Amino acid sequence: MPVILDPIDRHILRVLQRDGRISNVDLAKEVGLSPSPCLRRVRLLEEAGIIDRYVAVLDPAKVGAGLTVFARVWFKTQDAEVTLRFAEAVRRFPEVMECYLTTGECDAVLRIVTADLHSYWRFQADHLTRIPSVLSVKTDVPMETLKRSFELPLG
Amino acid sequence: MPVILDPIDRHILRVLQRDGRISNVDLAKEVGLSPSPCLRRVRLLEEAGIIDRYVAVLDPAKVGAGLTVFARVWFKTQDAEVTLRFAEAVRRFPEVMECYLTTGECDAVLRIVTADLHSYWRFQADHLTRIPSVLSVKTDVPMETLKRSFELPLG
DNA sequence: AGTCCTGCGCAATGAGCTTGCGAAGCATCC
DNA sequence: GGATGCTTCGCAAGCTCATTGCGCAGGACT
Structure with a gap:
């Protein structure tokens, strides 16, 4: 079950992370x-789940999703109930690309x-802060993207 | 030059964001x-740059990259020189998947x-805090990933 | 040495990609 | 109001690529 990765496997993964649609030949x-x-x-x-899936990466600016905001969230309490409800709420919002419990x-x-930014504040006010679990939110708003990589380091 | 997206285009993008290797038929x-x-x-x-590229998404835990850390960085000063050097430094570290100026x-x-976590603190001590531009670093360490989506909302 | 096992290359078949071409819908302009 | 030009569709042919089965070589264990 634990699949070992030899240098050729890692080479394959490196290439596929750069170009997921390269032909097999x-x-x-x-x-x-x-x-x-x-x-x-x-x-x-793929079967081992090491390759999870293949996706097309879009240019956010060109599809009307130009703004990324990092929101740090504080909960009212710290029980399992609260995190569970928060998870469910967050999953429904397509605007939330990633969510980590820290x-x-x-x-x-x-x-x-x-x-x-307009749409963001609207989203925060209308949806994010209305999740019952949420006590407060602090945002970090990127002005510029210096790096956006999809290639995990493979040793 | 500005490519308009009709409903079929958006449909195509939605599908390709879910499965970047679906056959054309x-x-x-x-x-x-x-x-x-x-x-x-x-x-x-693709030519319009709306589809930027296709990538294989790996399972981080299965390729020895199980820990994600968000690091918030404060610079010593706020001039262009500092950000430029910071950008160059950051670009060389494969561990840094994303970097935003905020x-x-x-x-x-x-x-x-x-x-x-061990490797992270080593990385922070050996590389991150040694970038001359960096004054201080604060970390948020996820214990659990609730959501990790690659699909931009397309209206 | 013999046997088993793993992983490679080769070859054939079938599926999918790619391009050129003709037709249909639609707006514009006499 | 009808003709013209533009856009985008579907169809068909050729060609590349994916996929599978098979034989063979190299290493491990008996």
């Missing part, structure tokens, strides 16, 4: 295999995507 | 077109991925 050439064992390895990586300064970190 | 069926005009639309979306409470927000 090109991928095979890149990693120094013939097409069939290369495809077999990819299938194994320990330390705040209780949750959200990455929220909207068209502009 | 299946995609065409899904959106109610024949394969050729469907492929043509996809090509146009306004408000802190100066930058980073999403950093490492194997575990």
Whole structure:
């Protein structure tokens, strides 16, 4: 069950993280295999869940989702009930791209995507702060994206 | 130059954000077109930069990158020189998946991925706090991921 | 040395991609 | 009001690529 990753597997993963739609023959050439064992390895990586899925990455600015906001959230209380309800609420909002429960300064970190600052404040007022679990919200608003990578480091 | 998105284009984008490797014939069926005009639309979306790229999404836990940390960074000063050097430094670290320059409470927000908390503190001590621009760092450490979506809302 | 096991390359078949072409819908302009 | 030009569709042909089964080589264990 635990699939070991040899250098060729890591090479495959590195290439697929850069180009998820590369043809199998090109991928095979890149990693120094013939097409069939290369495809077999990819299938194994998929079945093992190491490759979770393939997605198209859109340009946020060009589809009316130009603004990213990081919202740090504090809960009213810290019980399981509260986090569960918060999770359910958050899952329904497509604007919330990521949601993490944290320990330390705040209780949750959200990455929220909207068209502009106007839409964001509307979302926060109308939806985010109305979730019963939420005590308060603090935002960090990026003015510029310096780096946005999708490639996990593979040792 | 400004490419307009009709409902079919948005439908295509929605599907490709969910499955970036769907075959063109299946995609065409899904959106109610024949394969050729469907492929043509996809090509146009790619050339317009609306589709930026296709990537394989890996399971972080299974490739030794199980820990995500949000680091908020404060700079020593606020000039262009400092941000430029910070950007260059950050770009070289594969652990830094995202980096945003922010306004408000802190100066930058980073999403950093490492194997575990140990590796993170080592990274912060050895690399992050040694960037000359950096005055201080505060971290928010997720204990649990409630949501990790790659699908931008498309109206 | 013999056997088992794992992983590679090769070849054939079938599916999907890609391009050119003709037709239909629609707006514009005499 | 009808003709013209533009856009975008569907169809068909050629070609690349994915997929599967099979034989073979190299290493481990007996």
